Amino acid sequence: MQQILPIILIFVVMFVFMILPQQRRMKKEKEFENALKVGDKIVTKSGIHGKIAELAETTIVIETMAGKLKMERSAISMEMSAKLNAPETK
Structure with missing residues (x-):
């Protein structure tokens, strides 16, 4: 369990700091395009x-x-x- 925990933590941090902001940005851009x-x-x-x-x-x-x-x-x-x-x- 101690060997797997750091790997899981790395994936969680990557998701929170890289993937979620990118998804929010893409959603805002799509809303902007539809509002033109x-x-x-x-x-x-x-x-x-x-x-x-x-x-x-x-x-x-x-x-x-x-x-x-x-x-x-x-x-x-x-x-x-x-x-x-x-x-x-x-």
Whole structure:
């Protein structure tokens, strides 16, 4: 029993500090993707700024200064879009 206890403890610590936070983050990102609507200002993970013009099941069309781009919903950065839409504080 004393030999197995440290191994079990390692797995519990890994689960608590690595797997649970990742699952929470994935859940938040999925909720963010589902809450998107036409007209929202977004930033993609590659840094492209735009406004949502059309929504589909897994894709979106965004309007940029260069024109319209079609991309996957998962390409939208939740953090950068939140910063873009957050009210500025001085």
